[in-house]
Structure formats: C-alpha cells, structure tokens
Amino acid sequence: MPQQLTDKIALITGATSGIGLGIARALAAEGCHIGVNGSRPDGEIAPLCGEIAGEFGVRCAPLSADMSDPQAVAAMVAEAERTLGPVDILINNAGIQHVAPIDSFPVEKWDQLIAINLSSVFHTSRAVLPGMKARGWGRIVNIASAHGLVASPFKSAYVAAKHGMVGFTKVTALESATDGITCNAICPGYVWTPLVEKQIPDQAKSHGMSEEEVIEQVILAPQPNRKFASVAEIGALAVFLCSEAGASITGASLPVDGGWTAR
Ligand code: NAD
Numbered sequence: 001m002p003q004q005l006t007d008k009i010a011l012i013t014g015a016t017s018g019i020g021l022g023i024a025r026a027l028a029a030e031g032c033h034i035g036v037n038g039s040r041p042d043g044e045i046a047p048l049c050g051e052i053a054g055e056f057g058v059r060c061a062p063l064s065a066d067m068s069d070p071q072a073v074a075a076m077v078a079e080a081e082r083t084l085g086p087v088d089i090l091i092n093n094a095g096i097q098h099v100a101p102i103d104s105f106p107v108e109k110w111d112q113l114i115a116i117n118l119s120s121v122f123h124t125s126r127a128v129l130p131g132m133k134a135r136g137w138g139r140i141v142n143i144a145s146a147h148g149l150v151a152s153p154f155k156s157a158y159v160a161a162k163h164g165m166v167g168f169t170k171v172t173a174l175e176s177a178t179d180g181i182t183c184n185a186i187c188p189g190y191v192w193t194p195l196v197e198k199q200i201p202d203q204a205k206s207h208g209m210s211e212e213e214v215i216e217q218v219i220l221a222p223q224p225n226r227k228f229a230s231v232a233e234i235g236a237l238a239v240f241l242c243s244e245a246g247a248s249i250t251g252a253s254l255p256v257d258g259g260w261t262a263r
C-alpha cells in the first residue's frame with residue numbers, strides 16, 4: 001500500500017473531530033494532501049491543519065464551509081482545488097444527530113440534519129465527479145452508519161439520511177464504474193468520538209442510570225462484541241478502500257459494527 005496514495009488530494013468533510021479527523025490523519029500518513037472541512041469550538045481550524053501538515057509532511061488546507069449550505073459546499077470544493085489541486089479522494093463524513101419521536105421531531109432539525117448528513121453528499125459528489133472522470137481515477141467514501149442498514153426508534157431523520165446515503169452510494173458507483181472511480185459506504189456501529197461521548201451524561205440522566213450503566217446497557221446493547229470501534233479502525237478501512245487493493249470494491253456498504261447488523 002505505501003506510496004500508492006502519495007500526493008493524492010483528499011477532501012474530508014467534518015474532519016475537525018472524531019472519525020473525520022481519524023481518516024484525515026490516516027490518509028495524511030499515506031502521503032495525501034488534505035482538505036480539512038468542519039468547525040471547532042474556538043472557530044479556528046488552521047492550527048489543526050498546521051499540526052497535520054507538520055506531523056505528516058503533507059499540505060493541508062482549512063475549509064470551514066457549512067455543509068448545510070449548497071453554495072458554500074460548491075465554493076469549498078473550488079477552494080480545495082485552488083489551494084491543493086484537483087480532488088482525487090472525497091470522504092463525505094460531516095454529520096449531526098438529533099433524537100426525538102417523529103410526532104415531536106422539530107421540523108427545522110429534520111431539515112438541518114437531512115441537509116448536512118445527506119444533501120451535502122450530493123453537492124460534494126456532483127462537484128468532484130467530472131474531474132475524477134476526466135482524470136480516470138477517483139475514490140469516494142461515504143461515512144454512513146449501521147443506521148444506514150437498520151433502524152432505531154427516535155432517530156428518524158438520522159436513519160432516513162443514512163439509508164439515503166447508502167442508496168446514493170450505489171447510484172454513484174453505478175454511474176462511475178467504468179471511469180476508474182469507486183464509491184463505497186462505511187457503516188460504523190458505535191465509535192468512541194465526541195459525538196458519542198457527549199450523549200452519555202444526558203442519557204444517564206434520562207435513563208436514571210450511571211454513565212457506566214448507560215454505556216453497557218444502552219449504547220453498546222445492540223453491538224454484540226460489546227466494544228466501541230476506534231477512529232483508527234475506520235481510518236484504516238478508508239485507506240484500504242482508497243488504495244489500488246480496493247479498486248474492484250464499489251457500491252458496497254461495509255459494516256464496522258461488531259456484528260450489530262448480522263442479527
Ligand atoms: P463528531 O461530532 O466527532 O464530528 C462531526 C464532524 O462534522 C465535526 O468535524 C463537525 O465540525 C462536522 N460538522 C457538523 N456539522 C457540520 C456542518 N454543518 N458543516 C461542516 N461540518 C460539520 O462526530 P463523529 O462521531 O466523528 O461522526 C462523524 C460521522 O460518522 C457522522 O456522519 C456520523 O453520523 C458518523 N457515524 C458516527 C458514529 C459514532 O459512533 N461516532 C457511528 C456511525 C456513524
């Protein structure tokens with residue numbers, strides 16, 4: 001695998017935290033130059049780019065576009081291509097969660113979640129596909145979820161968006177199959193990231209449990225191996241899918257869920 005990805009340009013949405021950051025680091029370790037999209041609590045993503053560039057000896061561009069805004073997405077891809085070069089690898093990872101029953105799910109939350117978790121994938125993909133086709137090589141990896149394959153109550157927007165992402169992945173794969181491009185979805189179960197960590201105190205309060213009990217009895221209950229996956233595991237799979245060894249894998253939805261969706 002080493003060398004194959006050297007000097008490829010990888011654009012990763014939601015790369016300032018969790019899984020996206022793990023994938024950014026894994027691709028940078030292979031020699032890819034990285035476009036880091038996302039936000040940070042202090043508003044600054046340039047220092048994170050500096051860290052990645054310094055640690056791995058690659059170029060890194062901060063791209064703070066809001067993935068719920070189609071015009072900002074188009075401008076971000078143009079900015080990535082101006083500062084780094086044509087995008088060879090697109091990782092659609094930005095995502096949010098909101099948990100509520102359908103009949104009290106806030107309409108604006110539904111719209112925001114679908115825009116960030118699903119529609120942005122259309123907007124980034126349509127922007128990079130013509131260039132990938134013209135150059136005869138490309139990799140698109142969509143970070144879906146076990147919730148792209150099965151459902152849980154109270155996560156209607158998230159489950160709809162992730163199922164939609166799995167379907168969109170298949171269409172992208174079919175439309176680009178003869179162009180040297182692959183498109184796949186990674187479907188993680190629970191991965192230990194800030195998105196999961198932040199839910200634990202609230203869940204403990206609403207279930208009347210300790211945080212340890214919530215982890216064991218609520219969060220990891222559907223995951224037969226009873227373990228969180230790590231961001232490094234997801235990063236390693238993304239690198240594999242982007243490598244030449246993954247050239248014939250396209251249109252697939254790959255669970256990384258400790259057996260959750262095998263039930
Ligand atoms: P995280 O909260 O740690 O990171 C989310 C990233 O998305 C951050 O970089 C954030 O800045 C970015 N983001 C959010 N809204 C954005 C917006 N409007 N515009 C641009 N960027 C935005 O979460 P994570 O756990 O690393 O999740 C990353 C992806 O993996 C999500 O799509 C999530 O649904 C998916 N996923 C996570 C898990 C898990 O257990 N952590 C499991 C399955 C799937």
